[in-house]
Amino acid sequence: MTKFFPKALNTIIFLILVIQTLIYYFNTKSSTKVFSQKSVSVENFSSIVLSKSGMTKIGSEKLNKIDDNNISLEGISYLENSKYKIYGSNIFIDMENDVSSSKDDVEVINSMGILNAESFTNLDSEGKILFKGKVTFVSHD
Amino acid sequence: MTKYILIILLFIFKYAQSESYVKAGDSLIWDSEKQSYTANGDVEFQNDKFIAFADKMIAEYIEQKDKEVFTIVELFNDVIIEFKDEIFKGDYAIYTREDNIIKLTGNVSIKSPTRLLTGYELIADIDNNKRILNSADDESLVEVLLDNNAKN
Numbered sequence: 001m002t003k004f005f006p007k008a009l010n011t012i013i014f015l016i017l018v019i020q021t022l023i024y025y026f027n028t029k030s031s032t033k034v035f036s037q038k039s040v041s042v043e044n045f046s047s048i049v050l051s052k053s054g055m056t057k058i059g060s061e062k063l064n065k066i067d068d069n070n071i072s073l074e075g076i077s078y079l080e081n082s083k084y085k086i087y088g089s090n091i092f093i094d095m096e097n098d099v100s101s102s103k104d105d106v107e108v109i110n111s112m113g114i115l116n117a118e119s120f121t122n123l124d125s126e127g128k129i130l131f132k133g134k135v136t137f138v139s140h141d
Numbered sequence: 142m143t144k145y146i147l148i149i150l151l152f153i154f155k156y157a158q159s160e161s162y163v164k165a166g167d168s169l170i171w172d173s174e175k176q177s178y179t180a181n182g183d184v185e186f187q188n189d190k191f192i193a194f195a196d197k198m199i200a201e202y203i204e205q206k207d208k209e210v211f212t213i214v215e216l217f218n219d220v221i222i223e224f225k226d227e228i229f230k231g232d233y234a235i236y237t238r239e240d241n242i243i244k245l246t247g248n249v250s251i252k253s254p255t256r257l258l259t260g261y262e263l264i265a266d267i268d269n270n271k272r273i274l275n276s277a278d279d280e281s282l283v284e285v286l287l288d289n290n291a292k293n
Contacts, residue, residue: 132168
């Protein structure tokens with residue numbers, strides 16, 4: 001009995017150490033994730049991205065990186081390239097599918113004129129921009 | 142003094158430039174690959190020649206000297222075109238900028254202060270002040286050459 005007790009005690013201590021190691025490992029892992037999410041929120045942001053329309057300059061009052069392929073431009077935001085200039089707010093960008101969209105009022109300037117709409121979806125890979133709601137396009141044709 | 146003259150000249154130049162517009166009640170799609178604009182729902186289109194109303198519009202454009210210019214405008218369903226004191230109506234209309242001709246088909250009518258004519262097809266030649274109205278079976282044809290004094 002006296003020989004069995006120390007062995008049992010050692011086994012229990014070993015198990016406790018293993019459990020503590022696991023707890024430490026998982027806690028450390030989750031805290032890293034939180035840290036990385038906080039690090040991708042940037043204020044007064046502007047950058048250049050490469051899309052089918054060429055180099056597009058994007059900017060906003062605040063940028064939130066949702067994941068590797070999705071970002072959201074919060075507050076007053078813009079997308080500018082050689083084909084168009086889009087000025088709006090709260091623009092969501094799907095980098096993987098080259099799609100940007102907003103449910104807020106938008107103004108677009110292209111080589112033909114100025115367009116105002118209530119929302120937009122820009123399918124950049126197809127070369128199409130869909131404007132919804134009341135749309136007014138004044139051209140200098 | 143020179144500064145004021147320049148400002149006035151800029152103001153005059155701004156308003157001397159022709160301006161057209163498209164208004165849509167539901168949606169508008171800008172397709173830069175097909176070089177077209179498609180407008181849906183209570184569409185209103187105006188250029189320096191006429192103002193048009195329809196349910197749907199497809200306008201094609203070309204690029205000239207880094208600017209886009211409408212070349213063909215198609216109008217669908219309940220088309221109304223107001224050109225000076227004339228009103229054209231039809232189910233479908235197509236305007237080509239190159240020859241300045243509006244062609245309407247469907248239940249077509251042409252209304253002016255002095256007459257109302259109806260038919261199946263109307264060809265309005267704006268530059269030559271000419272209107273050709275055909276019936277559906279081509280049995281009747283009305284060709285009207287407007288007063289030469291009436292300028293476009």
